[in-house]
Every structure is written in C-alpha cells, then in structure tokens.
Amino acid sequence: MTLITTLARLEAVSTGRAQPLTTVRHRHLTDHPLVLVPLTTAGEAGAPLGALVGTDRDAPRLLVVPQPRDRDLRFAFLAELADIVLPYIDAYADDVEAAERNETDPETGKRVKVEVELCADAPQLIVPGRAGIELVRLLGRSMRFRRTAEQDPETPYPAPPRVPLLGRWLTHYGERARVPGSSLLTALTDVLSRHWATGQSSLEDQHLGALLAWIDPPEGESGAEAALRAELLRDAQGQLVCPPAGPATDPAFDNKLLAPAIERYDRARTALAAAEDGVEADDRLGELTAAERHIHELVASRTRPTWDAVWHGLDLLRTLPEGPRAADRWTRDRWSFTGHRDRVLAGEPPQPRRDDAVTAANKLATREREQARLEAQEALDDPLVMAGRRLGGEAFAGEVTDVVMAYSEGKRAAPRPLVTVRTDDRPHLGERVKVYRSLGGKPQSAEFVGYETDGSAGVPDNDGGGDGGGGGGGGTLVVLRILDKMGRGKEPEPGSVPEKGDPVCFTLFEHEQRGGAKLPEPEDTPWTHGGPPGETDAAPRPDAVTEEDVL
Known part of the structure; x- marks a missing residue:
C-alpha cells in the first residue's frame, strides 16, 4: 500500500x-x-x-x-x-481483423512477421x-x-x-x-x-x-x-x-427459507413418483410446480439485489x-x-489437469512480467498513481534548468547531452543508475550523473532540499545524461532532448518489460520435470508389492 x-x-x-x-x-x-x-x-x-x-x-x-x-x-x-x-x-x-504477429520460421529459425486473424473484440x-x-x-x-x-x-x-x-x-x-x-x-x-x-x-x-x-x-x-x-x-x-x-449464501437464508423449500420440493417429487392414477398425478404435479416456483422466487430474491x-x-x-x-x-x-x-x-x-513444467514456468513468467508492466503503465497513464511512485522514491518530476550538449568518446561520436532537472522529490538515485521518461509513447533512457552543488556534480544535502547551489528556487538539481531516442545523426532530432523550462518526469522503473530466458520444448524436459507431454495426466502407479513389504 x-x-x-x-x-x-x-x-x-x-x-x-x-x-x-x-x-x-x-x-x-x-x-x-x-x-x-x-x-x-x-x-x-x-x-x-x-x-x-x-x-x-x-x-x-x-x-x-x-x-x-x-x-x-x-x-x-x-x-x-x-x-x-x-x-x-x-x-x-x-x-476478425488482419493483424501481424512474430513467429519463428521453421526453416531458418528466424523471427518473421506473418499476417494472421485477430478477433476485433x-x-x-x-x-x-x-x-x-x-x-x-x-x-x-x-x-x-x-x-x-x-x-x-x-x-x-x-x-x-x-x-x-x-x-x-x-x-x-x-x-x-x-x-x-x-x-x-x-x-x-x-x-x-x-x-x-x-x-x-x-x-x-x-x-x-x-x-x-x-x-x-x-x-x-x-x-x-x-x-x-x-x-x-x-x-x-x-x-x-x-x-x-455470492456465491455463498447467508446461513439464516439457508436454515429458515431454503432448506424448508427444498424439503418441500423433495416431498412433492416423491409423491409424484408414487402417484397411482392420472388425477392424483396432476395434483402432485401442481404441488411440485408450486414448490419449484417457490425456490425460484427465493433464489431471485438473493441474486437480484x-x-x-x-x-x-x-x-x-x-x-x-x-x-x-x-x-x-x-x-x-x-x-x-x-x-x-x-x-x-x-x-x-x-x-490438462496439471500443467507440465514448461507451461507452468511460462505462465509464472507471464504473470510476473504483466504485473510489472501493469504497474508501470498505470503510473504513466495516471498522475495520481505516479504521485505514489514519486513519494516512494521510484520517480521524480521537475523542470529543466539547463541543457549542455556533450558527445560520447570513440570513433563515431554520438550525442549525449547533459540535462539538469530541478525537483522537489527525493528519488533513490545511485551512481550510473538509469532513469526513463516517456517520449512519444516510447521509453527514453538517461543515466544519472550526479547532483549539482555549487556548479559541480556532488551529493545533495541530507534533507534533499535547499536550492542545491543552482540559484533561486528550492529543490535539488539532478544532472542526467540522455542515452538514446535521439536519431542516428550527430545532432539530436528536434524534440528528442528536453529544453530549458520544459516539465519532465523520469522514473527509476522500466516502462517496457524484457522477456526472460527461452525455455526448452516440453519434449526436451528431463524426467525430473515431467518428461515428454502426454504423460503429465497419467496417474502415478504404485510400486509392485514385494516380500519385504509384508511382515
């Protein structure tokens, strides 16, 4: 909570x-x-x-x-x-509607896009x-x-x-x-x-x-x-x-109303089965119908509210x-x-009654991945949910106060601009921790460089407040290095780097969840994990009785 x-x-x-x-x-x-x-x-x-x-x-x-x-x-x-x-x-x-899905080509083993049917709703x-x-x-x-x-x-x-x-x-x-x-x-x-x-x-x-x-x-x-x-x-x-x-009922309803009604229905059924002539059967059938109608009224009274x-x-x-x-x-x-x-x-x-080892592991991995994805998407969609993540130190929001263009080292220099953000939040940032923001619906990653104090990267005050040495206004100055989503050119594409005065929100959690390690095919699992498919539903057979089992 x-x-x-x-x-x-x-x-x-x-x-x-x-x-x-x-x-x-x-x-x-x-x-x-x-x-x-x-x-x-x-x-x-x-x-x-x-x-x-x-x-x-x-x-x-x-x-x-x-x-x-x-x-x-x-x-x-x-x-x-x-x-x-x-x-x-x-x-x-x-x-249905046409949709594309990635599948493995049986000949090449590569992932290719194929067009399949997808239900429209x-x-x-x-x-x-x-x-x-x-x-x-x-x-x-x-x-x-x-x-x-x-x-x-x-x-x-x-x-x-x-x-x-x-x-x-x-x-x-x-x-x-x-x-x-x-x-x-x-x-x-x-x-x-x-x-x-x-x-x-x-x-x-x-x-x-x-x-x-x-x-x-x-x-x-x-x-x-x-x-x-x-x-x-x-x-x-x-x-x-x-x-x-539902689906449980109140004990007072069971004891005072339902049990007598079912008992009346049982007596009417027994009487109808024992009827000897048509006139008596008609009377007993009327009693059975009335008893059944009464049970219908009782069930409706409990379910309609x-x-x-x-x-x-x-x-x-x-x-x-x-x-x-x-x-x-x-x-x-x-x-x-x-x-x-x-x-x-x-x-x-x-x-099957019980999943094999591979299916069970895939289900567990799917649920864990979807849980993390759900939490991330709810925070990105909802500022009130994001506020809870910010209070927990998992995200921070603020205003860009400075942008300095920098480049990576190497044969092909890529843009790595340094962005300074003033924030009143207290994120749990460590050395070279990655943070993410939503850019056009896609996550853009950045790297934490340090806190700006008196014009240099350092550590903020213990209370996380103060102006961080960045001039007027409260809050902490956080320096980040943008890493991707800036295009392939030497200069970042327009809009890919926040500008001075822009409000931004970065998270410490990833927006998209990565897939886990590929599991073996069910027929390749060892006997310790269920063996090949088709044997998972078989009832275990007891060992044969030997002389040692009899005293």
Missing part, C-alpha cells in the same frame, strides 16, 4: 466518503459485458444453486437448481448456462466478487472433462453436448483472470477498490454492497453508516436486506475516462481469446 493510498483511506474515514485513487479507469469495459451472479449451495463445493446471467440489465435470465444434490438437475442448469454463454462468445469469434465476463472468479474456475475444471453420449455411449451420467465446451471456455477465462491487468473475466469488487479508497479494510471491500455504500452513499448518510447498514440490516423475516454478492449492484458499479466505473494504455492490455486479451478460439476450432483436447 502506497502512501497515497494510506492518505486516501484516512481522508475517506474523515469525510465519510470513498476517495479516488486514480484519475482514469485502468480496466477496459466493453459496451455489452455478460454479467454473471452465481449462487452455490453451502457445504458442497461447486454445487450451483442458481444464477442471474445476461447482458441486459433490465432482463436477466434466472437459472435455478431446485435440488442441488441431483446430478441431472445440475447438468440441466449447466446446459442452460451454456445455451446463454456460448452464443455470446460465438458472436465475437467470427468478427472479445467477450467480457463480469462477476460480483473474487469468489465468483474462483467458482468460474471450479466449474470449468468440473465440466471440461465430462463425457457426452456421443463421445462415449456407455459413460455413466453423460453430460449435455455443450457442457464440456463451456467448461473449456470457463477454464480459459479463469486462467486469464490470474494475469494482472487482464479484463476478460473481472471481479467488480477488485476493480472498484482499485479506483476508490474506502474507510474500511480490504477484506470488507469484498462485500459489494458495503463497497458501493462508501463510493456512492445515500443522501445525508456517511459511507460508514451506509456500509454498516448494507452488511447487517435484516428484514422482518431475519433476512439480509443486502445479501452477500446483487445484479442491480453490479450494474450500478459499472455505471460508476464508466464515469472515469479509460486510460490510454488500457487498450493495449485489452489487445493482449483479444489475442488470448483468439488463440483459444483457434485451439477449439482445431479440435485440440481440453486443458
């Missing part, structure tokens, strides 16, 4: 209202995201109870499992979910909170290996045809959600808490109702009062007025302009979506 975030939280406590942490929106939002508000059964992991899903805030689709322990009803729920989600995904799969899935993302991953893992009757006629409990395909897509979205900066699968509480600081803890921010109460409290009420009411207020039946944002809260949160996010580099991260999401679409169309098998 940066000092800016700490100060914002303190101010939120003082004012009773959440304080902005950013000036722009650092996550991409599509025009028509698919919102999913899931609900699960307590005590059984991954057993769905119901969901509200759709792209129209005024017309959501309600899906309910009247008896979550019934495997057939759960498959029917997943099939209905697939009938909603898969057409939404397919609508984006056919709209990608489907975006929004869930209320972080637990919703974990449920999406769990559902994907439980669905993608299901066998259908067409694949295996003898399989017990065959799944509907589209369920395994939905499992593959949910698995991909769940894995992509682990990449920092990705927006394919987004938890609304995480995005809101990234852009606003509340006066409560980060754990309390996972309650969507309480978080929205801080950001947009009712008229005449503070955020703390509204958040407390959202968390604790109950109606005459003892039920929460603002239910949890969260559904409305999700759309309210999206409205709040859309009031912020999108950051310039958010589109670049969304392009990488589009590449990810296009790649998985191509794998599905090519008939490749579903994702």
